[in-house]
Amino acid sequence: MEKLIQKLKEKNFQAYLAQDSKEAKKIALALIPERATIGMGNSLTLRETGIFDELVSGKYKVINQFEKGISREENLQRRKNGLLADVYFSSVNALTQEGALVNIDGKGNRIAAINFGPDKVILVVGKNKVVDNEEGAWQRLKKAAPVLAKKLGRKTPCVETEICSDCKSPQRICRFYSVIRSQMPDDRDRIHVILVNEDLGI
16 A cells, blocks of 8 residues: 555655545645635445535535535535635545546536646545456446445446446446546645545445
């Protein structure tokens, strides 16, 4: 894992190694500037580490599209506002040993925010998401997509077959794809990757 941390730094990412969720949470929260507005993607990892609950506890200025009771229109507006947040929290779907961040998305807002917009992006990644290369990343994503679709209660073919295919379901969750192989030197303080020595997320 230390080699991967070094590889991420060579690709102009800020990278940290946390031994457990507690340490990951401490590192992540320490990266938030004072009075920053915060956006976030839907992430089981953020929930499992306790970061999500801390962010929505009232201590921070969070653009929370997950708030219960809001309308579909308000949810969409908050997702848009998250693209201009000072800080954006998420995870990744896969992280290669070469330091590439690989993601899929259903709506596209999470990938958009990670790629461009917020001044700082904080990505919390469990060791189970580390793969050898980009081919391994896509294989991992194909296995994870049916599990996630089932967890979200989607009615997609992969929920029944447990096989990811190029389906045409209106409830399909894998529509947008992204690979970030490095950052420009001037952007080296933008994306922060916290690699956790635990299995987290899907």
